[in-house]
Amino acid sequence: MRKANLLNGALLLPALVFLLLFFAAPLLQLFGRSVSGPDGFNTFVKLISTEVFRAILLNTIETGLSVTVTTLLIAFPIAWFLVICGERLSKLIFGIIIVSMWTSLLARLFSLSLLYKNTGPVNQLLLSMGLISAPLPMMNNSVGVLIGMFYTMLPFMVLPIYNTMSKIDPALMQAASVCGASNATIFWRVMLPLCLPGISTGCIIVFVTSMGYFIVPSVLGGAHDLMLAQFIVEQTQQFLNWAAGTAAAIYLLILTLIIYVVYTMLIGVATKREGKP
Amino acid sequence: MILSRAGNTTLRTLLGLVVFATLIFLIAPMVFVAALSFGNSRWMAFPPPSWTFRWYGQLFANEAWLAAFWASLRIGVYVVVCCMALAVPASFGLVRSRFLGKAAVDTFLSSPLFVPVIIIAIALYILMLNLGLVGSEVAFVIAHTVVALPFAMLMVTNALKGFDESIEKAAMICGASRLRAIMLVTLPSISQGLFSGALFAFVISWDEVVLSMFMAGPRMQTLPVKMWSMVRADISPEIAAVATIMLASTTILVTIAYALMPSARRAL
Numbered sequence A: 001m002r003k004a005n006l007l008n009g010a011l012l013l014p015a016l017v018f019l020l021l022f023f024a025a026p027l028l029q030l031f032g033r034s035v036s037g038p039d040g041f042n043t044f045v046k047l048i049s050t051e052v053f054r055a056i057l058l059n060t061i062e063t064g065l066s067v068t069v070t071t072l073l074i075a076f077p078i079a080w081f082l083v084i085c086g087e088r089l090s091k092l093i094f095g096i097i098i099v100s101m102w103t104s105l106l107a108r109l110f111s112l113s114l115l116y117k118n119t120g121p122v123n124q125l126l127l128s129m130g131l132i133s134a135p136l137p138m139m140n141n142s143v144g145v146l147i148g149m150f151y152t153m154l155p156f157m158v159l160p161i162y163n164t165m166s167k168i169d170p171a172l173m174q175a176a177s178v179c180g181a182s183n184a185t186i187f188w189r190v191m192l193p194l195c196l197p198g199i200s201t202g203c204i205i206v207f208v209t210s211m212g213y214f215i216v217p218s219v220l221g222g223a224h225d226l227m228l229a230q231f232i233v234e235q236t237q238q239f240l241n242w243a244a245g246t247a248a249a250i251y252l253l254i255l256t257l258i259i260y261v262v263y264t265m266l267i268g269v270a271t272k273r274e275g276k277p
Numbered sequence B: 001m002i003l004s005r006a007g008n009t010t011l012r013t014l015l016g017l018v019v020f021a022t023l024i025f026l027i028a029p030m031v032f033v034a035a036l037s038f039g040n041s042r043w044m045a046f047p048p049p050s051w052t053f054r055w056y057g058q059l060f061a062n063e064a065w066l067a068a069f070w071a072s073l074r075i076g077v078y079v080v081v082c083c084m085a086l087a088v089p090a091s092f093g094l095v096r097s098r099f100l101g102k103a104a105v106d107t108f109l110s111s112p113l114f115v116p117v118i119i120i121a122i123a124l125y126i127l128m129l130n131l132g133l134v135g136s137e138v139a140f141v142i143a144h145t146v147v148a149l150p151f152a153m154l155m156v157t158n159a160l161k162g163f164d165e166s167i168e169k170a171a172m173i174c175g176a177s178r179l180r181a182i183m184l185v186t187l188p189s190i191s192q193g194l195f196s197g198a199l200f201a202f203v204i205s206w207d208e209v210v211l212s213m214f215m216a217g218p219r220m221q222t223l224p225v226k227m228w229s230m231v232r233a234d235i236s237p238e239i240a241a242v243a244t245i246m247l248a249s250t251t252i253l254v255t256i257a258y259a260l261m262p263s264a265r266r267a268l
Helices: A002-008 A013-034 A042-048 A051-084 A089-102 A105-115 A121-128 A142-165 A170-178 A182-209 A213-222 A228-238 A243-273 B009-036 B054-059 B062-095 B102-113 B118-131 B137-161 B165-173 B178-188 B192-208 B210-214 B223-232 B236-259
Strands: none
Touching: A013 A228, A013 A243, A013 B062, A013 B137, A042 A051, A042 A243, A051 A089, A051 A142, A051 A182, A051 A228, A051 B009, A051 B102, A089 A142, A089 B009, A089 B192, A089 B236, A105 A142, A105 A213, A105 B102, A121 B165, A142 A182, A142 A213, A142 B009, A170 A182, A182 A243, A213 B054, A213 B223, A228 A243, A228 B118, A243 B118, B009 B165, B009 B236, B054 B062, B054 B236, B062 B102, B062 B137, B062 B165, B062 B192, B062 B223, B062 B236, B102 B137, B118 B137, B118 B210, B137 B192, B165 B178, B178 B192, B192 B210, B192 B223, B192 B236, B210 B223, B223 B236
């Protein structure tokens, strides 16, 4: 049995070696490249002390936050509906959401950019209905980025929230109701707290992913408010400024890691408080 | 009650409206771009004045687009082969062995999912520049395999966890060698999971933009890379046609993969 165990463990080696060579080692090399410039470690200090980079960093975090909040506000009612709507309907809606998550990203963004541009059908419809008097600028600005990111991130918020919400025992609500709690109280004091694990997982995934996005802001965003990923590409591809480009990538990586670590710690604290193993 | 099917019609109607509006928002762009691709308007007027296959004809007559199409297809197939060659043994290793640090190995194998793609792209770009491989098919295949591997692993391990190992043992008691038992009993029983893993790996490669952009050279482009450069240069109905082809192909493949996926909701 011991021998079989060892043999089975050895089956992991090819995948491990592959990822070490083509994932872990390149990431280390990236770090090496960022400090191998004439400024060494000072590259990081120099970068963060420029006004432009700080604005980009701030814009990236702001965009991440607004995308997360918007997605949460829409995803929560969707997950809720999926839990109470009956199996057949929920299967259909699930299918549409999951398939839309995997269909060609670039093709969808291309279509969004035409659909919501100033002379696009959406603006024309709103104009002809008399709801607006001038076209709403929804593309090539921060609104465009928000629309595009919401579009791509929605499934990543719906799925974890649905997963926790569908496991809540409806008898808990009934108990609260029997004890005289109103529906609003039940929602705020019982249901929402029980959904928190799913909400936090969804928020973390959406926040981290949207901060690292390159394609969405490049296709739908404006030329002036760059995001971190665009800065990285611009520096390495256009200006061949490897030190700045790789240092910015390291900043993004560190930001991502910090969020994950804080999240894992919070989850640890939460489970300890509930007295679960 | 607020969390059961019975009662509270107002709540259900309100939530249903949000869902309905969101589904329209999700689906509209796909229908819209397909309509444009069949519309007979050089400037992509909507609704189209009349219908045509002209843009598709132009596309299939264009050698650059065809070359990109075949490159995408070849790379996708190679990625599937590499992913499965790595993921199938590794899944056996994960599901059927116990050792110190297994959780760490598990986390490491799925870590490409958690690192922003742009960072993986830059890191691999530096490596491929050093190796002189930028603009080669090998570079594409390696880069796509890094990000597709965690998904393939997820599908295969899930399928393997659902397989009763005693069936394989029974085959061995009947005289089959372990390898033979795995080949003839275990793998065929989890073939749906394997197939859906392979399809997801293909779709990831087929649609990958950021990594591909960095790996591409002047003579080596995949469909998304070519589309990317066109989207930024000039917007023509031809791109709408490519977009429609991309949407249709990914939608069909993912629908099949999703239908075959064991315990679909839990896995994603």
